[in-house]
Amino acid sequence: MKKIRLVGVFMMAILLTIAAAACGQQQTTSLKVAEVTRSIFYAPQYVALEKGFFEEEGLEVELNTTWGGDKTMTALLSDGTDIALVGSETSIYVHARGANDPAVNFAQLTQTDGTFLVAREEVKNFQWEDLNDSTFLGQRKGGMPQMVGEFVLKKHGIDPQENLNLIQNVDYANIPNAFASGTGDYVQLFEPTASIFEQEGIGHIVASFGEESGHVPYTVFMAKESFIKENEEAIKKFTKAIYKAQQWVEAQPAMETAKVIQPYFEDSELDLIATVVDRYKSQGSFATDPILDEEEWNNLKVIMEEAGELPEDVGHSTLVNTSIAEEIINE
Known part of the structure; x- marks a missing residue:
């Protein structure tokens, strides 16, 4: 009789364990x-x-x-x-x-903003007005990087359409390759691409759009x-x-x-x-x-x-x- 009871208790424990596991699975979303x-x-x-x-x-x-x-x-x-x-x-x-x-x-x-301004040549004591008359490889029109970039440029008295040779017809994924291939004097890039370019001597980080645009x-x-x-x-x-x-x-x-x-x-x-x-x-x-x-x-x-x-x-x-x-x- 004791043996039967022990088996019953053992089976009940197993069933409870399975039920608990099943409940745990059900709770996962x-x-x-x-x-x-x-x-x-x-x-x-x-x-x-x-x-x-x-x-x-x-x-x-x-x-x-x-x-x-x-x-x-x-x-x-x-x-x-x-x-x-x-x-x-x-x-x-x-x-x-x-x-x-x-x-x-x-x-x-x-x-x-998470982008940085990268210059092809090393610029000592960079000032935003250094961008005037340069070729600027920008981000896709209508996206946040482009809008923040334009906002910061205007904040510093630069009209992107009037004061720059602005390039915006390059797909987002191809912008780094375009700059690395020689397009543009300046480019707006996310990390880690900006730091990689700096390490490889392709460009130099000179400013942060995030710091300039605020929260x-x-x-x-x-x-x-x-x-x-x-x-x-x-x-x-x-x-x-x-x-x-x-x-x-x-x-x-x-x-x-x-x-x-x-x-x-x-x-x-x-x-x-x-x-x-x-x-x-x-x-x-x-x-x-x-x-x-x-x-x-x-x-x-x-x-x-x-x-x-x-x-x-x-x-x-x-x-x-x-x-x-x-x-x-x-x-």
């Missing part, structure tokens, strides 16, 4: 994320993946690189992805086209309004994991962050990654919390309007949801 490009600029996102911050929240995150704002937003609006990491200006473009289910910004990742919601996690409403708990967990990563990056030396994110940049040396992380960190490019505040949103609209790319004046509360991020920070 899968999310698809599309990033507009692969960049050290997005270091906190990779930290959240590598340090297991998403897993701690019961999330399984599938990251895909969609290479371009248009492709990223197409993926989001067509339900090819749940969350998009892209410039917040794209949400304004979508709203202006009369979207019934707008893309809503819910967690900010970067808060400055803007440059790269933001967004999702369709309906998705956020239907998956509020998952969005909250996602935002919490990003916040953990932001705080971790802020607290750690650049080299520690570089070691964690190196698997995402296998073609880049560890020291170079650390240099780029330190450069972005020192100029405050990485947001230290996910809140996209109204002042930053208004700065974005000023930059877009200056570039002639603001289709309509969209209020902060229309396309930005700060309640989730605020709740997490206040916990």
